[in-house]
Amino acid sequence: MLVLIAFVDHTFMGAPIRLPTEETIAEAARILRDGGLVVFPTETVYGLGAHALDARAVARIFEVKNRPRFDPLIVHIADLAMLEGLCETMFDSARRLIDRFWPGPLTVVLPKRSVVPDIVKAGLPTVAVRWPSHPVAQALIRAAGIPVAAPSANPFGRLSPTRVEHLDPVLRSQVDLVIDGGPCEFGVESTIVYVTEEAVTVLRLGALPVEVLEAVVGPVTLQIGSLGRPMSPGQLPRHYAPRTPVRVLRPGETSPPSSHRVGYLAFREAPPDRSFQAVEVLSPTGDLREAAARLFDCLHRLDEAGVDVIYAEPVPEVGLGRAIMDRLRRAATDVGFFPSED
Ligand code: TXA
Numbered sequence: 001m002l003v004l005i006a007f008v009d010h011t012f013m014g015a016p017i018r019l020p021t022e023e024t025i026a027e028a029a030r031i032l033r034d035g036g037l038v039v040f041p042t043e044t045v046y047g048l049g050a051h052a053l054d055a056r057a058v059a060r061i062f063e064v065k066n067r068p069r070f071d072p073l074i075v076h077i078a079d080l081a082m083l084e085g086l087c088e089t090m091f092d093s094a095r096r097l098i099d100r101f102w103p104g105p106l107t108v109v110l111p112k113r114s115v116v117p118d119i120v121k122a123g124l125p126t127v128a129v130r131w132p133s134h135p136v137a138q139a140l141i142r143a144a145g146i147p148v149a150a151p152s153a154n155p156f157g158r159l160s161p162t163r164v165e166h167l168d169p170v171l172r173s174q175v176d177l178v179i180d181g182g183p184c185e186f187g188v189e190s191t192i193v194y195v196t197e198e199a200v201t202v203l204r205l206g207a208l209p210v211e212v213l214e215a216v217v218g219p220v221t222l223q224i225g226s227l228g229r230p231m232s233p234g235q236l237p238r239h240y241a242p243r244t245p246v247r248v249l250r251p252g253e254t255s256p257p258s259s260h261r262v263g264y265l266a267f268r269e270a271p272p273d274r275s276f277q278a279v280e281v282l283s284p285t286g287d288l289r290e291a292a293a294r295l296f297d298c299l300h301r302l303d304e305a306g307v308d309v310i311y312a313e314p315v316p317e318v319g320l321g322r323a324i325m326d327r328l329r330r331a332a333t334d335v336g337f338f339p340s341e342d
């Protein structure tokens with residue numbers, strides 16, 4: 001009977017969700033060292049972690065996420081000695097960015113050492129590294145004593161979880177442990193930069209605004225949303241998407257009348273129109289930091305509200321507003337997916 005309950009629990013309820021006590025961290029660290037998978041909080045979004053130098057453990061991440069193998073992972077570290085173990089070369093501008101922004105929501109892509117398994121960096125000559133500032137992430141990596149490869153803990157292409165309540169049940173049933181650290185502070189993923197001797201290129205807009213980066217290293221190049229083989233799959237045109245079709249409104253546009261059940265994502269205030277099935281407001285004070293932190297949570301809730309379509313208001317494209325608009329545009333479906341109005 002007990003065996004049956006344990007079986008049912010793991011299959012249908014998923015991995016246990018634990019608060020980040022010392023025992024939980026120690027257990028999670030053991031799981032990682034042994035090749036298992038742990039969902040853990042970071043300051044940006046929840047990560048799905050595995051031993052970065054264990055190719056079999058990393059392969060499980062790809063299976064559980066349904067992630068294409070061309071999409072490389074970010075390796076999370078908890079001190080600079082770990083960085084030296086992973087990267088061959090350190091450029092001046094990378095050093096300056098690291099000094100200023102680590103630990104924090106910045107991922108740096110650098111030439112990698114041969115210890116990094118091919119599967120982690122999808123055959124690229126580089127590896128993406130990040131030292132998260134979240135105390136639970138730091139404690140976990142330190143206790144494990146190994147670098148931890150971790151994509152966002154969502155099925156490929158879907159919204160990243162910013163609370164454990166957002167976790168996909170199928171994904172949860174395939175991991176070994178979930179650590180609940182409450183809501184994530186930033187709510188959008190880290191900013192990714194590719195650094196060479198000559199230039200700093202932003203591959204993904206994220207929690208660290210471009211303006212803030214530029215104050216440290218001068219003008220940067222943006223290479224986001226490129227066509228062809230993406231250098232960073234957050235660059236894929238449709239990504240970070242809820243199940244429900246999304247349409248981003250133009251500035252000042254009011255949502256067109258619809259015979260569908262409509263969910264509405266407002267920036268500062270709920271629209272006067274009462275016909276919406278569900279409404280979420282990102283930040284009543286117009287604070288872009290709050291808006292970013294709440295973005296995926298609001299989209300998750302609208303997705304759960306049983307609507308046919310979600311209309312999203314645009315936000316100002318400065319600071320974190322650029323990452324918010326980037327995520328909204330990628331969540332927005334192509335015309336072909338949009339339910340017809342007749
Ligand atoms: O905030 C974050 O970065 C979260 C938390 C968990 O740390 N992680 C995250 O991972 O967003 P993921 O796998 O969802 O996104 C990682 C992105 C992908 O778009 C991937 O293509 C890019 O990083 N990436 C990884 N290695 C790369 C490399 N060597 N060159 C270029 N892009 C790389």
Ligand code: MG
Binds near residue numbers: 151160
């Ligand atoms: Mg992701």
